[in-house]
Amino acid sequence: MLRRMMMFKSSIRTSVLRGAIDALLAVVDEARFNLKPDGVSVRAVDAANVAMVNLELSNSAFDTYSVDKDITIGLDLTKFLDLLKMGNPDSECEMVLQDSSRLKIKMGSLNYHISLLEPSTIKREPKVPEIELPGEVILKGADFRQGIKAAEAIGDYLVIGIETKPQEVFFMEAEGDVDKVRLELSRDDLFSISVVGEEYVRSMFSIEYLKEMGRVIAGADEVKLRIGNDFPIDISFRLGEGHVRYLLAPRIEAD
């Protein structure tokens, strides 16, 4: 009798997995998943090279987790999320990978066999740029979301920054042809705020990308932003048992 290799076998609460896939979908539609003994990680960049997402789900986020060796699989995220939505969010989602082209998913009495994408057909993993960002703010995910939504009605770009004079404030600001909106949070409204060696930091971003990210971030109790002057913004937060990080390139402000 042939012994079938279990390359990867795990179980996790369906809602946790849903949240993780949703976080990736803010940036990409398909992604390579690295399955390693210490957990699952994904790093992906969008087609325009403007936004990067990094997801870490350590093996402790899973109820059971075993992997033979390091494996990389490719997933169509939209399809995968659609399937996960069929299961009860509180149910256990069991996944078994027997070969690198097919994944078995079991949620309650529901069994899926889905074909995987060949990883080589998916956009290569980006290098994470090493950047020094002098400003750092920790705020509620819901507040960050509010700043994005308020700006949507006004324009296409959002400036995010910190001012230190007369006092430290975090702001999100959008300007249209005639209207302007500014969300301003001072130390009392924030978990923390700091800028190292600058009087202010500010960078401008496309709302299109932030909108998708904001939807996910709204579910996080705390989100940490690292901000520079005309530099990418580094957004990181815990999501259930996982850790998500977005890097978004700035648009250069015209004078």
Next chain:
Amino acid sequence: MLRRMMMFKSSIRTSVLRGAIDALLAVVDEARFNLKPDGVSVRAVDAANVAMVNLELSNSAFDTYSVDKDITIGLDLTKFLDLLKMGNPDSECEMVLQDSSRLKIKMGSLNYHISLLEPSTIKREPKVPEIELPGEVILKGADFRQGIKAAEAIGDYLVIGIETKPQEVFFMEAEGDVDKVRLELSRDDLFSISVVGEEYVRSMFSIEYLKEMGRVIAGADEVKLRIGNDFPIDISFRLGEGHVRYLLAPRIEAD
């Protein structure tokens, strides 16, 4: 003074009537209603002769019910349901038929007079085929619905069946070009399961029809399925005070 004949007069909880009309709408848009002393019945088949629905609302489902003689009236179901949605679901819906072309409907302070369809213009009532179906399963309506929804993302057809080896299981299975889903329920997940004289039964159905039926069936605590090999499926359940039966013709599986 002329004594006006009351051909038909009844009252019923609005929500019960809504549910019944909704059940018919899964198969047809207009239907002949047979009003008889023992209750109301409808039997209709869709334009393609693929799906049949049979609805029985016995006079005990009504709070008051009186009919002079056997009457058949024709109703535009979409319009009728729209009107019923205007009333409070918990209100009493009173119906009075004074001639065969107009129905008076009263829900609370709301009074409708709607014109009826001439029954002869509506597709003729089908004969109920006499079929022997060796497999029978009773399961939760919500479980049946889950199997249909899970399959929608995968393909256009759904195989429904019972296997007896190694043990009795009820399954719903859909296969797309590359992906596959199977809902499998064993004796413990079911109210009952049995197959007479066969090792297995399985028939394939169009998801398009099942989708509409599933929406209705989801509201039933128990649904009874009778299944054969490449035979119609017989789906029956109680809905409020009524009884609904769907018969759906199979699609023949290509090898």
Next chain:
Amino acid sequence: MLRRMMMFKSSIRTSVLRGAIDALLAVVDEARFNLKPDGVSVRAVDAANVAMVNLELSNSAFDTYSVDKDITIGLDLTKFLDLLKMGNPDSECEMVLQDSSRLKIKMGSLNYHISLLEPSTIKREPKVPEIELPGEVILKGADFRQGIKAAEAIGDYLVIGIETKPQEVFFMEAEGDVDKVRLELSRDDLFSISVVGEEYVRSMFSIEYLKEMGRVIAGADEVKLRIGNDFPIDISFRLGEGHVRYLLAPRIEAD
């Protein structure tokens, strides 16, 4: 140091302001707001001169209210409502007008600067016609809404009236090509009903306008209707701390 003039400064609960703007939007998309020491008032008529709205928000509806002199400003109502929806409905909405072209709005940590419309570009304020209306009914806003919704499925016009024989009833009636609906409320279902010097009053109105108004009126505990024979209907109600009045011109009934 230059002293900046505060032409208008006020604060009000965001939800109250939202409701008021929404009430105006049932008739017009932009409007002139008259800011006076005793409060804010708006009077506007739609492009077809069929519907008029009058809104009064007395200074007591505001938590703080100060105005230097009588000012008229123009607002794009759709845009304004979109912004108000960004704030927490229970938050305080602070408004400051420093010149006649820009309004500052602050809700919590959110600050908007929006450009105003030049009042002269907005359709002139209508004169309120002086009309004697013999019928008067006070009913629940939700009941009035139900009558409108029930009629939507039947036709484009709605007759609203009072009959006194055999007893006083208020009715809303719509007739399509073949179907008919009538909402009828007698004294027990109403707060009050009266007709002076007529056996009945009835006028016919376009459902298109009533639909929008009904959405707003549904939120009012009591709505007062004044009705004549082929005369405008006068609809007035309190909305939060404000007072709204709609006048809607009749359609003449063809025989």
